[in-house]
Amino acid sequence: MRDLRAALRPENLPGVFVAVVAGFLGTLVVASAADYVSLAQAHTLPSFAVVRRIEFVGTEGSGALAENGSVGFTLLLRVDNPSRRVLAFEQVAYKAWIEDGPMEAGLSNLGRTDDLLVNQTGTHWFYLAFLGSQELTGNRIPAGGNGSVSLAFTLAKSNDSVRFEAVRNITVYSVARGRSPSTIPWNVWVLVSLQIDGVPAPTSPTAADYLRQTTRVVLQEGLNLGG
Amino acid sequence: MAGDLRRRLRRIEKAAGLSLVLGISVGYVVFYGVFPSSSVPVSGDASFAWILCVLVGAALVVGFAAEDIPLAMLSAFLSVPVALVVSTAMGLSPALAGLYVVEPSEVPFFLLHYGLAIFALGFLVNVVVTLVGCALRERFLRRVYRRSLSGTASRK
Numbered sequence: 001m002r003d004l005r006a007a008l009r010p011e012n013l014p015g016v017f018v019a020v021v022a023g024f025l026g027t028l029v030v031a032s033a034a035d036y037v038s039l040a041q042a043h044t045l046p047s048f049a050v051v052r053r054i055e056f057v058g059t060e061g062s063g064a065l066a067e068n069g070s071v072g073f074t075l076l077l078r079v080d081n082p083s084r085r086v087l088a089f090e091q092v093a094y095k096a097w098i099e100d101g102p103m104e105a106g107l108s109n110l111g112r113t114d115d116l117l118v119n120q121t122g123t124h125w126f127y128l129a130f131l132g133s134q135e136l137t138g139n140r141i142p143a144g145g146n147g148s149v150s151l152a153f154t155l156a157k158s159n160d161s162v163r164f165e166a167v168r169n170i171t172v173y174s175v176a177r178g179r180s181p182s183t184i185p186w187n188v189w190v191l192v193s194l195q196i197d198g199v200p201a202p203t204s205p206t207a208a209d210y211l212r213q214t215t216r217v218v219l220q221e222g223l224n225l226g227g
Numbered sequence: 228m229a230g231d232l233r234r235r236l237r238r239i240e241k242a243a244g245l246s247l248v249l250g251i252s253v254g255y256v257v258f259y260g261v262f263p264s265s266s267v268p269v270s271g272d273a274s275f276a277w278i279l280c281v282l283v284g285a286a287l288v289v290g291f292a293a294e295d296i297p298l299a300m301l302s303a304f305l306s307v308p309v310a311l312v313v314s315t316a317m318g319l320s321p322a323l324a325g326l327y328v329v330e331p332s333e334v335p336f337f338l339l340h341y342g343l344a345i346f347a348l349g350f351l352v353n354v355v356v357t358l359v360g361c362a363l364r365e366r367f368l369r370r371v372y373r374r375s376l377s378g379t380a381s382r383k
Contacts, residue, residue, distance in 0.1 A: 010367075014291045015292060018244070018245070018248055018288055020288075021248060021288045025281070025285065026251065028267055028281075029251060029254070029255050029313065029317060032255065032259065032266040033316075033317045035265050035266060035267055036258075036265040036266070036317065036318075036320055036321060037320050037321050037324045037326070039265040040324075040326045041324075045326075199265070199269075200269065200271035201264075201271055202263075202272050204272045207271075207272065208341065211262075211271075214265065
């Protein structure tokens with residue numbers, strides 16, 4: 001009690017004020033650094049896995065895709081979040097290419113544009129059969145947990161006749177070469193953006209780009225042939 | 228001779244302590260200005276009012292605690308490298324936790340690039356407001372001294 005009274009004597013007050021301000025600033029510094037570490041964890045630690053399934057529905061007796069058939073494309077996106085921040089699915093962008101056998105065989109008048117993939121096995125041409133993006137709302141990934149989202153898309157003559165005909169042509173060619181359409185290689189690329197909970201976006205139109213980027217985590221898997 | 232040296236050492240010690248407080252305040256506001264969404268208090272855009280409040284508050288108290296104007300000025304100048312170290316350490320905190328978001332060597336330049344205006348503002352506030360704090364101290368101590376003198380006289 002006597003110590004406290006001595007510390008609060010007028011001549012000691014400046015020192016007391018300095019100690020209080022130093023403590024307050026120290027708390028702000030430590031809390032801000034901890035907040036920044038948790039944000040960095042949310043940017044670097046989450047991992048992303050994609051399970052994809054592609055099936056030809058409605059095939060001819062030979063196995064080729066029928067004119068009234070369709071191609072089903074399902075994606076299961078799973079995100080593991082070991083960070084201390086809650087994440088939320090925001091948006092997904094996807095592309096799926098089918099290896100274009102007729103193009104690789106040098107057939108002319110196909111009337112389509114393919115993307116080139118050169119790897120150790122040689123030069124391959126891929127046709128873009130599925131592409132799009134979709135908003136994902138309401139799916140949250142808890143801190144230290146995981147979350148998943150399932151998406152399904154269908155390619156049929158009724159919704160995209162040009163792409164459907166191209167895929168059908170590729171399956172017909174594959175059957176003609178004695179290969180089942182289900183063995184045709186696909187290249188799938190998926191990009192998912194996740195919003196980090198508790199990170200407000202800047203409202204100023206002149207805010208630096210890095211401030212907008214810190215609010216979300218962008219994860220991708222696969223090769224984006226289109227660039 | 229020994230007393231003079233001791234007094235000088237105590238003065239240097241005090242200047243170091245006060246410059247640490249000023250440096251922490253500037254270092255913090257620089258980090259807050261560059262990363263407002265990952266600071267405390269968290270906000271989308273940095274609040275100029277909050278930056279000014281922290282800077283003025285710290286500088287006023289340091290000026291109040293400084294014994295004279297040269298000590299206050301010395302603290303204000305010494306706070307510049309301290310601020311740089313504090314803001315860089317905060318920017319490097321993920322690396323200290325084993326996470327490398329950006330190249331550690333880039334952190335001080337990144338903070339200087341985006342926080343230069345706040346650094347300059349911090350230095351300016353430290354110089355001007357510590358002087359105001361010194362003036363307040365003079366007034367405060369004079370009043371306390373006068374009160375204690377009148378108290379002694381009335382007791383007699």
